Amino acid sequence: MITIAPNEFEEENEFNEKTRIIGEQSYKTLKPTLSKIIETQTQMIFDGKTQRIGESKESTIVDEFWTYYSQFSSENLPSEERYYGDDSAELKITILIRMFQDFYLERIYPLSFPVPIIQKSYRSTKNKIKKPAKLFFVGDTHGSFFDTIKLIPFFVGEIQKGQENRYEVKIVFIGDFIDRGKLDIHNLLLLMSFNLKFPQNVLLLRGNHEEISINAHYGFGTRVMKHFSQLLFASFNHMFKDLPLISIFHCNEGSIMCLHGGIPIIPNKSTGEYEVPQLNLYQFNNRQVWIDEMDDVTQQILWNDPIRNYDPNSGQKYFKSRRGIGYVFNHEIFNAFCIKNKVDLLFRGHQVFIKGYHKHFDNRFITIFSATNYVKKKIDAKFIELDSGDIYNFKVHDIQELTSQTKQ
Numbered sequence: 001m002i003t004i005a006p007n008e009f010e011e012e013n014e015f016n017e018k019t020r021i022i023g024e025q026s027y028k029t030l031k032p033t034l035s036k037i038i039e040t041q042t043q044m045i046f047d048g049k050t051q052r053i054g055e056s057k058e059s060t061i062v063d064e065f066w067t068y069y070s071q072f073s074s075e076n077l078p079s080e081e082r083y084y085g086d087d088s089a090e091l092k093i094t095i096l097i098r099m100f101q102d103f104y105l106e107r108i109y110p111l112s113f114p115v116p117i118i119q120k121s122y123r124s125t126k127n128k129i130k131k132p133a134k135l136f137f138v139g140d141t142h143g144s145f146f147d148t149i150k151l152i153p154f155f156v157g158e159i160q161k162g163q164e165n166r167y168e169v170k171i172v173f174i175g176d177f178i179d180r181g182k183l184d185i186h187n188l189l190l191l192m193s194f195n196l197k198f199p200q201n202v203l204l205l206r207g208n209h210e211e212i213s214i215n216a217h218y219g220f221g222t223r224v225m226k227h228f229s230q231l232l233f234a235s236f237n238h239m240f241k242d243l244p245l246i247s248i249f250h251c252n253e254g255s256i257m258c259l260h261g262g263i264p265i266i267p268n269k270s271t272g273e274y275e276v277p278q279l280n281l282y283q284f285n286n287r288q289v290w291i292d293e294m295d296d297v298t299q300q301i302l303w304n305d306p307i308r309n310y311d312p313n314s315g316q317k318y319f320k321s322r323r324g325i326g327y328v329f330n331h332e333i334f335n336a337f338c339i340k341n342k343v344d345l346l347f348r349g350h351q352v353f354i355k356g357y358h359k360h361f362d363n364r365f366i367t368i369f370s371a372t373n374y375v376k377k378k379i380d381a382k383f384i385e386l387d388s389g390d391i392y393n394f395k396v397h398d399i400q401e402l403t404s405q406t407k408q
């Protein structure tokens with residue numbers, strides 16, 4: 001038996017019997033409401049009433065949210081109790097959710113496409129001086145509106161620089177936008193508006209908190225029910241299921257993958273050995289509101305972690321996670337996954353590190369954490385900047401060093 005050094009920042013038992021029961025109850029309670037949402041949406045598609053971003057008057061809703069959130073800064077935060085327009089807030093949020101869901105279902109990947117992977121290629125130029133793209137990766141924000149409000153004006157500036165100097169700018173938020181921090185509804189609405197305002201530049205991936213048994217238990221659900229309704233809580237969770245799990249950027253030097261948790265493992269129960277899935281062949285059952293209806297691979301992409309203090313003499317390559325769901329995996333599993341899926345560099349969130357990031361496995365598996373306050377812990381929150389022509393020399397930015405400013 002090897003001893004693993006205790007890690008006070010690991011989310012021990014984050015998923016437990018209590019969360020499973022709460023999740024199951026919430027899911028069962030919301031099921032009729034969820035069916036109604038699906039029915040209404042399907043009818044709208046049949047009636048030809050779906051409207052794309054930029055083609056409808058509803059797009060002014062995005063501008064309204066965008067303008068509303070522009071008044072806030074780290075020094076002037078919105079109240080947990082007040083929402084845009086108050087009386088009309090729920091209706092407007094519902095429209096925003098619907099537009100956001102359409103963005104992922106229609107524009108990013110079509111309804112018939114089973115694998116929620118977003119692929120982007122930057123192989124077009126071999127000239128390193130002409131930079132084809134700048135990529136930014138943000139880890140868990142967990143309702144830390146205080147930090148998000150600093151990040152977004154910085155990114156708006158970067159998008160403008162990209163337009164002026166003709167290179168692409170992609171910003172990926174790697175899940176866990178809600179729970180923990182009290183301003184999580186605001187945090188999510190701001191990120192959704194940012195995504196819809198700059199649809200060519202911004203991507204939001206699903207985290208393990210964008211699932212009902214977790215967000216019914218860790219704060220978001222309680223807040224949505226208190227300030228709004230069960231219907232809105234159902235609408236949010238119906239939308240979360242359509243967020244993509246993975247984004248891949250193919251660059252000259254190699255491919256970069258982003259996902260929330262970790263490498264999925266298919267254990268062979270009789271031999272103790274394992275396989276790693278080839279993701280584009282794997283039959284996903286990922287678009288599920290509730291964790292127990294997801295396939296194993298999807299669950300693990302959202303929940304797995306790397307082993308931190310690995311003893312190579314132990315012979316064991318993976319363990320059941322102390323989080324209560326999923327596995328922790330070693331370097332060998334990461335390498336096998338990278339070979340099978342042609343990945344060279346991977347960025348993920350999910351784990352808290354006091355310095356805001358951690359490089360694992362020969363600096364090829366990188367954890368980012370992007371909230372300065374996390375359950376009463378002070379974190380040196382970080383985000384990553386990467387040039388697609390020079391992927392291994394990425395910059396690690398300190399969120400505290402960004403100044404809070406009003407958006408133009």
Ligand SMILES: [Mn+2]
Nearest residue numbers: 176207208350
């Ligand atoms: Mn997480």
